[in-house]
Amino acid sequence: MAYDVNHFIGGKMVEGKSGRFGDIYNPSIGEVQGRVALASKAEVEAAIATAEGMFPEWSSTSVVTRGRIIQKFLQLLYANIDELAELVSREHGKVITDAKGSVQRGIEVVEFACGIPHLLKGEYSDNVSTGVDIYSMRKALGVCAGITPFNFPAMIPMWMAPMAIACGNTFVMKPSEKDPSCPMRIAEIFKEAGLPDGVLNVVNGDKEAVDTLLTDPRVKAVSFVGSTPIARYVYATATAHGKRCQAMGGAKNHMIIMPDADLDLVTDALMGAAYGSAGERCMAISVGVTTDDRVADKLVNMLKPRVETLKVGYSLDPASEMGPLVTREHWNKVKGYIDLGEQEGAEVVVDGRDLKLQGYENGFFMGGTLFDKVNTESRAYKEEIFGPTLQIVRAKSADEAFRLPTIHEYGNGTSIFTQNGHAARSYADKVEVGMVGINIPIPVPLAFHTFGGWKNSAFGDHNTMGMQAVHFYTKIKTVTTRWPTQRTGAEFDLPTLK
Numbered sequence: 001m002a003y004d005v006n007h008f009i010g011g012k013m014v015e016g017k018s019g020r021f022g023d024i025y026n027p028s029i030g031e032v033q034g035r036v037a038l039a040s041k042a043e044v045e046a047a048i049a050t051a052e053g054m055f056p057e058w059s060s061t062s063v064v065t066r067g068r069i070i071q072k073f074l075q076l077l078y079a080n081i082d083e084l085a086e087l088v089s090r091e092h093g094k095v096i097t098d099a100k101g102s103v104q105r106g107i108e109v110v111e112f113a114c115g116i117p118h119l120l121k122g123e124y125s126d127n128v129s130t131g132v133d134i135y136s137m138r139k140a141l142g143v144c145a146g147i148t149p150f151n152f153p154a155m156i157p158m159w160m161a162p163m164a165i166a167c168g169n170t171f172v173m174k175p176s177e178k179d180p181s182c183p184m185r186i187a188e189i190f191k192e193a194g195l196p197d198g199v200l201n202v203v204n205g206d207k208e209a210v211d212t213l214l215t216d217p218r219v220k221a222v223s224f225v226g227s228t229p230i231a232r233y234v235y236a237t238a239t240a241h242g243k244r245c246q247a248m249g250g251a252k253n254h255m256i257i258m259p260d261a262d263l264d265l266v267t268d269a270l271m272g273a274a275y276g277s278a279g280e281r282c283m284a285i286s287v288g289v290t291t292d293d294r295v296a297d298k299l300v301n302m303l304k305p306r307v308e309t310l311k312v313g314y315s316l317d318p319a320s321e322m323g324p325l326v327t328r329e330h331w332n333k334v335k336g337y338i339d340l341g342e343q344e345g346a347e348v349v350v351d352g353r354d355l356k357l358q359g360y361e362n363g364f365f366m367g368g369t370l371f372d373k374v375n376t377e378s379r380a381y382k383e384e385i386f387g388p389t390l391q392i393v394r395a396k397s398a399d400e401a402f403r404l405p406t407i408h409e410y411g412n413g414t415s416i417f418t419q420n421g422h423a424a425r426s427y428a429d430k431v432e433v434g435m436v437g438i439n440i441p442i443p444v445p446l447a448f449h450t451f452g453g454w455k456n457s458a459f460g461d462h463n464t465m466g467m468q469a470v471h472f473y474t475k476i477k478t479v480t481t482r483w484p485t486q487r488t489g490a491e492f493d494l495p496t497l498k
């Protein structure tokens, strides 16, 4: 049954009026299953006006009341987790168990946001000068906006909206137009939890909607997650319009495999980290770097049969290990990179390009691809592929291996597998990458830490999640007080401590 996804403004579903729509595919069968309204500038402005109108009331609602609404939201998210996971799996194509895990990781941010009364506490210094006290408080910014990518339609909206709203802001979310149903359902659940209408609004759309959010003076802060060229554009445009901006971009994450690493563990770790979610994760491991050719030979021999027998299947089938890619367009892009990698001289050990699934011939399925002997000067190595491919690079030494993630333009995540504590510690200390795993393939920090890459993987100086999110979504006010009992007369010198 084809369906329409519209907008959620002022606590109500609002029909799109622009006359423009995007297709929503079921990637497993390769057919359009619905359409999403693409908002006009005027429709986005209406959402911003609604959010702005609610700001005085919401920002002055007591922090304990806000925290309790977040707690109720948390309960309802758990009650609806299966439905949310199914929406993710049906529109994105990641397998249902993985989809549920991604909803869970978003819920963990809501768990953190429940502690908002504690998180927003300011600082207090008493008697800094005789009879003078100083305290600081964290105030909400106003209307904040979130622009999210296709690959985590539950988790990434939940990195943003719950934290911004808990801090007292109102919010306009612009989800990916490829899989918008889950963020819409999350907004409905927030309303069911008692969030007043207009605090959280969702507009669906494309560049027109994004550009409106980036330039409208009523929007005070923009959180973005997506590809690097768009992240760079969003950061430049939002900041040029006087807004705070955190913009997370693409990735090319390396795993260093030291000669003493347990190769059974490494093989398991690489299978999940490279091919889970069909490689459509910004923390996917897409490059494995060995430091010794004998280890590389052994590893490739161990990986080959595992990649060849990956269970690729319908995303809602619990037996599937890997689902389809999100769209035909993305499938073509990934295939183009595999073609390029081959032309650039890498050895194709397993070729996933020709996979056809019986009964799902039109689905956007691709098997796993494994490249060996990848040249670090090649474009296929330097650029993000974002598909089920793993590239093995054979470095000649640990020093050479350690340098690769540092000199790569991306710096989101990396990991090292070794039994040598000294090597691991020194790698974690020196590598120019934002998130490091030691014997952990996908080092996504939990919600009470923070998430963010370096170099071209992130623009702006605040990560998402944890206290960095609280700092991003608030501004500090510092109050200096005195209750004088007698007049001291006018002072013309800058006051100093007395």
Ligand code: NAD
Pocket (backbone or CB within 6 Å): 147, 148, 149, 150, 151, 152, 174, 175, 176, 177, 205, 206, 207, 210, 211, 225, 226, 227, 228, 230, 231, 248, 249, 250, 251, 281, 282, 384, 386, 412, 453, 457
């Ligand atoms: P994308 O950049 O194409 O789209 C992201 C958002 O930007 C969407 O909401 C989209 O509608 C909007 N957008 C697209 N083109 C635009 C334009 N020209 N002007 C204004 N807005 C535009 O990214 P995607 O394909 O949805 O997601 C995949 C990318 O996201 C990958 O590069 C991946 O590495 C990255 N990603 C990064 C992180 C991270 O935390 N660093 C997390 C998840 C995904």
